[in-house]
Amino acid sequence: MTLATSDTLAAHHRCTSIPPPSIIFGRSSVMSRLRDVVDPIALVPIPVFIHGATGTGKEVLANYIHQRSPMRDGPFVKVSCAAIPGSLLEAELFGFEKGAFTGAGMTKPGLIELAHSGTLLLDDISELDITLQAKLLQFLQDGTFTRIGAQAERRISTRIICIANRSLQSDLEQGTFREDLFHRISGAIAPLPPLRERLEDLPGIMEYLLLQFAESFHVRPLPLSPAIIRRLRHYRWPGNIRELENVLRRYSLLGTPEALLEGLKLRSEALPVIEFPLHPNSPLKVRTQQLVRQAEAEAILHVLQEHDWNRTKSAQSLNISLRALLYKMRSAGISAYAPYKGDNKVTPLEALSPPD
Ligand SMILES: Nc1ncnc2c1ncn2[C@@H]1O[C@H](COP(=O)(O)OP(=O)(O)OP(=O)(O)O)[C@@H](O)[C@H]1O
Ligand SMILES: [Mg+2]
Structure with a gap:
């Protein structure tokens, strides 16, 4: 086995800045129900499973939970299970002793250890291979693990947050995801709805993002017309908030509504904004x-x-x-x-x- 250095792998050891809670949760009832689940569980170190389609704000929510938790001053360690091949991921997660395998020139602690008294975020948990699922299960059961090539068990305490782009139900049915592990990671389940199911939140998020871009690009784009806003409301947003962010960044930089609409996918381009002409003196x-x-x-x-x-x-x-x-x-x-x-x-x- 060869090893890459940690910096080449998707691990971050700091917390990023996130939108304020009023923007993360908005005003839709689905999101306020989610907040009712998330706020209390953030305060206790139980594992949380966040799932939702691409770009729905899963990582933002994980950050929010960390920042609200008693571990907020501890590390926030993110690992992408999809980006790292299985054998390498085991070494990254659990660490290894010098000489444990070819290339292990020195002892290295795993990311789990680095997350001690903080939060460990396992992104794309659905991609974790079955042998690593067993090792993670053991850790979740009693807080112990062994570095590769080591004899001694180690014990640390960290909150685990797992993320997937689906609920894992089909993975459980197909047997590609262990049921016992699923029960361990899902002390609380936080499903993030797609943007089209919380359109009430669209104006608030748009306003927030436009303000962010205005500040960072030093621009002041014209307010969007009601017709454009209506069109955005009718769009399906397959890429969810990430797509909205891209579209608004483009608008902020180029400044024309065309620039904004060009970014939307075909399905919506085909959508007319229907305006029936009205005579000024109509009764x-x-x-x-x-x-x-x-x-x-x-x-x-x-x-x-x-x-x-x-x-x-x-x-x-x-x-x-x-x-x-x-x-x-x-x-x-x-x-x-x-x-x-x-x-x-x-x-x-x-x-x-x-x-x-
Ligand atoms: N409520 C929100 N308001 C404003 N911006 C948001 C909000 N939620 C998420 N974002 C922004 O949208 C982008 C996508 O969010 P995030 O990375 O958390 O989504 P994700 O579900 O993890 O996406 P992916 O499935 O692609 O990994 C980020 O740039 C994030 O800052
Ligand atoms: Mg993500």
Whole structure:
């Protein structure tokens, strides 16, 4: 076995600055429920399992827990289980004695030891191979471990936070993740919802990020128009907060709404911002009808996106007939925009053809 030095591996021994709690948790009910779980458990050193899709803020939450915990003055050690091959990871995590294997020229303590009286963050825990899962289990059971090539057991105390991009249920069913280990790492479970499920939090996060970029780039981008904000609200945000951050960084640097929208993925580019023209002297009744049409069109767009533009499922979810949905899509000008690449079967012709 050859060894890389720790600096080449994704281990950080310090805590980064994170958004304030009002931004991390926002105002959505899913996030406030999460806070109700996280705040009390942060104060006790039980293992926490955080899971959520890419870019949802898992590492930010892990930092938050550390900073709120009694171990906040101790080290915060991050290990990426996906970035380090198994045999090397064992040496990194548990350390080794001089001569334990070829290349072990000197004794080296593992990252677990470095995390003593602090927090050990195991990122991408789903990628931990099965032999290391056994060794980690032993450590979680009694706080003891042995360096590679050593006889003596060592004992340390650290809070473990594990992160995965999925709940691990399928890994447990397939037997690729040990059930006993899962129970040990999940003293508390913190699921992070995707951004599209907490759109109430979007304005707050946007404001926070725009302010950060304004400060660091010394720029003052124009406020976003309601039409653009509406479009951002209809976007699916597959890359979640990280994607939002990238899009807003781009906007801050380039300063045009086009720069902002160009960053969004195809599915949303195909999405029109529907604006029905309104005559300045329209009577109240007409104005109200227009607003209702607008709201209806937006509701339909939203549901279509939710169902990956599957119109049958969207119609079912809206509790209207497929025929009625197609009619409404056409009269709102939505069908022409339905994306026809990828997994949905809508062709441009089909999207434009009138319902029979
Ligand atoms: N509530 C928030 N407000 C503002 N920025 C946030 C928030 N949550 C996360 N971020 C930022 O979004 C980016 C992604 O967050 P983080 O790295 O914690 O996500 P992750 O779930 O670990 O992502 P990945 O799955 O890609 O590892 C980071 O740059 C982080 O600073
Ligand atoms: Mg991460």
